[in-house]
Amino acid sequence: MAKTADDDTAEGIASTDLVTEVEAGPALSVPDGPMAAWLEDHFEAxxxxxxxxxxxxxSFEDVRFAELLEEARAVAGGLLELGLEPGDRIGIRAPTRYEWSVADVATHLAGLVLVPVYPSFSADQATHVVDDADASVLITEDDYPDELExxxxxxxxxxxxPTAEPPELAGYDADDDEPATIIYTSGTTGDPKGCTITHRNLLAATAMVDERLSLESGNVGTCFLPLSHIYQRVGNYYLWxxxxxxxxxxxxxxxxxxxxxxxxxxxxxxxxxxxxxxxxQDQIAEMSGAKRRLMEWADGVxxxxxxxxxxxxxxxxxLAAKHALAEKLVFSTLREELGLTQVEYAxxxxxxxxADLLHYFWxxxxPLVEVYGSTEVTGPSTMNKPDSFRAGTVGYxxxxxxxxxxxxxxxLYRGPNVMEGYWNNEAATADSIVDGWYHTGDIGExxxxxxxxxxDRKKRMAVLDTGKNVxxxxxxxxxxxxxxxxxxxAIADGRKFxxxxxxxxYEAVLDLATDEGIAFDESATERDDSEEVVAVDPALLEDDHVHERFETALESANETLxxxxxxxxxxxxxxxxxVDREELTPTxxxxxPTIEERYADRIESMYAE
Incomplete structure (x- = not known):
């Protein structure tokens, strides 16, 4: 039998001192768990x-549901032969790849609790995660820090x-409210905190996505975001x-x-x-004549x-007629070039x-829709719907x-996907979850x-020295x-302006340098593994032509503020x-604080009298 969400009324909740406004989603039936049984049912179906x-x-090769289930069962048996017991935590440190998901399914079947460790975590952060979770085994690629050993x-x-003939797998006997995974948040300050996610949390989050989308079976979804993050992982569960x-x-x-x-x-x-x-836009900038005018017209349409x-x-x-013409002359070709000809949901x-970006892709x-949530709520808390969306909002x-x-x-958020709490951290849990409401730390309306x-983030809201909130x-x-x-x-808190x-x-700046004949040290240009420019000669950015272009960008932005x-x-x-320079989190x-400290001299120079 399916379980249903709590049926508290919005009126009853709004009468408390905590909440001043409440919006409720439609009814939801959360499937029975645990995850092992749910996965097996769907993989066999x-x-x-x-x-x-x-x-x-x-090319890409298919792996059938039956094959993935067989692999996962064998790996579950192999993990249990290492001496692990149901409920034990097991770490995984690897980028997104098929074997990551095999291990994910295997741990559910074996009744183990998977603890992702971001590959980009420092040695100290990674060690903190496995120590805090008390993980005795770590699945990893070869390039792990020595400290983890x-x-x-x-x-x-x-x-x-490891593989072995699986014994009777304990994952099928797990309680829905037992931990299924512990996911450590990559906070912008302090040590990562472990979000204890239950089987019911995962099943609820997956069912929530299913209510918003209507993807028929036999289709394909992307998986390239970090599986260490809940967003892609729930995306995979939805697909399966x-x-x-x-x-x-x-x-x-x-x-x-x-x-x-x-x-x-x-x-x-x-x-x-x-x-x-x-x-x-870079392609359009390199065009000229009628072709450029056509592309700019289509962009506006x-x-x-x-x-x-x-x-x-x-x-x-x-407008409908213009759009139909732009579809014929431009949009269909662009989607083909991008590999997005079949997309039903983005x-x-x-x-x-x-919002302008959402408008453009629509x-x-x-059909691009925004999802809002966090690890603490097992992914989604609000979401736009393709047939009912409003750009600039995160939906309902x-x-x-x-x-x-x-x-x-x-x-504030309340629902069946709210985590059980922070692992080994009752104080943080008490601060974050009050009367069942998770405090997101975001300001909204x-x-x-x-x-x-x-x-914005509650802690990020800035107050100028004039008292104005920014x-x-x-x-x-x-x-x-x-x-x-x-x-x-943006820098604003406690400042005059x-x-x-x-x-x-950087690609656009390099193109500008070519067009204007700006001399600079080309050997200072650095590219990452995907050939994206990640660094340029500092002298290039001091050129007058470059500053004129950024002054234009500043003027355009200020017109909207x-x-x-x-x-x-x-x-x-x-x-x-x-991420490598610890200026960004893994997400x-x-x-x-790191960025402000690193560029303190530049920041202070903007406020010098």
């Missing part, structure tokens, strides 16, 4: 259908997972629960692999969509059409995305859940139709709209913010 696509040379009893190579395949891809080869796979479901983050859009769809109103017949989560024919509450606002505007807008997120969103700005960080550190779109939010000065960064959130 879709036994002959593809469960995974794996890159083999120049001393922190666990056994290292298991992910390329050679609906009889669809997860295509294991790599970020470095994403463009080619999207064309090879042609997915129906795209699961990714704003940075990927921004990169795609910036690439299109896409945004106007997407904005019309976002407001839930029928677009005018004139999800974006883990960070905010600009106009392009890619997931089925079976409630979203409330505290008196200070903090977003509802519109008249119940769509939620996230204003949302750094709002300022950064305005700056990031310009194709020459890859990322930005707002300033910003800007990470340029209140007078007290306007950016008064900026500094350009010659090197991209990165690409900025570590502001």
């Amino acid at each position: 879709y036994a002959d259908e593809p469960a995974a696509l794996i890159r083999e040379g120049d 001393d922190a666990v009893d056994e290292i298991v190579p992910i390329d050679d997972l 629960g609906t009889g669809n395949a997860a295509a294991f891809m790599t970020v470095d080869d994403l463009k080619d692999e999207l064309g090879m796979v042609e997915p129906e479901l795209l699961v990714t983050v704003p940075r990927v969509y921004r990169r795609v859009y910036a690439g299109i 896409a945004k106007a059409y997407g904005e019309g769809r976002s407001e839930g109103e029928s677009v005018s017949s004139a 999800l974006t989560g883990a960070a905010s995305i600009d 106009g392009l024919g890619i 509450p997931m089925a079976g859940s409630e979203v409330g606002l505290a008196a200070d505007g903090e977003v 509802f519109d008249e139709d119940g769509f939620l807008t996230i204003v 949302s750094p997120n709002r300022v950064e969103t305005a700056l990031n709209r310009d194709r020459f700005v890859a990322d930005s960080m 707002v300033t910003a550190l800007l990470q340029p779109n 209140a007078s007290y939010e306007e950016v008064g000065d900026y500094r350009l960064l010659e090197r991209a913010l990165s 690409l959130k900025k570590r502001r």
Whole structure:
């Protein structure tokens, strides 16, 4: 029998002192667990259908549900032969790959608790995770820090997972409210905290996504985001629960692999969509004459059409005709070049995305919707729906859940996917979950139709020395709209006015240097494994032509901001913010204290009298 979400009424909850406004999602039936039984039921139901696509040379090969289940059972047996007992924690430190998911399913079957360790964690952070979780075994690739060898009893190579004839697997007897996984959040400060996620949490989150999407079986979804993060992992569970395949891809080869796979479901983050859009804008900038005018016209049509769809109103017949023409002349070709011809749903989560970008992709024919949530709620808490969305908002509450606002505007969340608590940290749990409500730390507001807008992180809200409140997120969103700005960080708290550190779109700057004949040290240009430029000669960024272009970007951003939010000065960064330099978390959130300390001189120079 299915379990249903709590049926407390919004009126009853709103009468408490804690919550001032409440919006509730539709009813939800959470499947019976545990995860082992749920996975087996679905894997057997879709036994002959593809469960995974794996890159083999120049093509992708299918792995059937029956094959994946057989592999996972054997690995479950192998892990138990290491002496592990049901309920024991086992770490996994590896990038996203098929074997990661085999281990994931295997631990559910064996009744073990999987503890992901981000490969980008420092040796101290990784050691903290396995120590805090008391994990005695670690599955990993070869390049692990030496400190981890001393922190666990056994290292298991992910390329050679142990196998054995499985005994009676204890995972089928696990209680729905027992821990299924412990996921350590990559916070911007302090040691990572372990979110204790139960079987019921995972099943509820998966059912919530299923209520919002309607993907039929036999299709393909992407899997290239970190499986160490709950977002991609729940995405895979959703795919498997609906009889669809997860295509294991790599970020470095994403463009080619999207064309090879042609997915129906795209699961990714704003940075990927921004990169795609910036690439299109760079192509347009290199064009001339009628072709450039056509592309610029189509760009405007896409945004106007997407904005019309976002407001839930029928677009005018004139705009519909323009869109049909742009579809024929431009959009269909662009989708083919991007490998997105079959996309039915495109999800974006883990960070905010600009409404203009959402409008553009909708106009392009890619139904892009924003998901809002966190590890503490096993992924989703609100989500737009393709047939009911509003760009600039994060949608409305997931089925079976409630979203409330505290008196200070903090977003509160309650539902069957809220974690049990922080592992080994009762104090942090008590601070975060009060009367069943998870305190998100975000400031938000509802519109008249119940769509939620996230204003900023509660701790990030800045107050100028004039007393005016500034949302750094709002300022950064305005700056990031310009194709020459890859990322930005607003500085405001306690200051006279707002300033910003800007990470340029280095490709665009290099193109400008070529066009204007700017001399610079080309040997200082650095590229990452995906050939994206991540550093340039600092002298290049001091050129007058470059500064003129960024002054234009600043003026455009300031036109959309209140007078007290306007950016008064900026500094350009010659090197991209990165996880390796501990400026970004593994989920690409900025570590502001680190960045502010590293660039303190530049920041202070903007406020010098």
